Amino acid sequence: MKRVYSAPSPLLVGHMRNILQNAGVRCFIRNEGLIGGAGELPPTLVWPELWVEREIDHARAEKLVEEAMAEPEPGRGWTCPACQERLEHQFDTCWNCGHERPRR
Numbered sequence: 001m002k003r004v005y006s007a008p009s010p011l012l013v014g015h016m017r018n019i020l021q022n023a024g025v026r027c028f029i030r031n032e033g034l035i036g037g038a039g040e041l042p043p044t045l046v047w048p049e050l051w052v053e054r055e056i057d058h059a060r061a062e063k064l065v066e067e068a069m070a071e072p073e074p075g076r077g078w079t080c081p082a083c084q085e086r087l088e089h090q091f092d093t094c095w096n097c098g099h100e101r102p103r104r
């Protein structure tokens with residue numbers, strides 16, 4: 001067994017577990033139950049950790065986590081469907097051609 005990933009947020013670690021499981025990697029979370037009940041311990045000691053069951057999956061799992069981290073956050077920007085201009089998320093219409101931002 002080998003540790004792949006650790007983060008202060010159980011949600012984030014759970015998200016990574018889903019990604020690995022969807023890819024067929026057998027994995028589990030350690031320390032999940034300690035969150036919230038460990039007020040006196042330094043927070044890093046009780047970060048939930050994601051582990052792979054088989055060491056042979058480790059390199060692949062690390063790559064999957066890396067890719068998941070590199071994904072741009074949703075709502076970060078958009079591309080105008082009319083003129084292909086890249087726009088920041090705060091713009092609702094294309095400054096180049098006036099096209100409205102498409103709904104997702």
Ligand SMILES: [Zn+2]
Nearest residue numbers: 080083094097
């Ligand atoms: Zn445009």
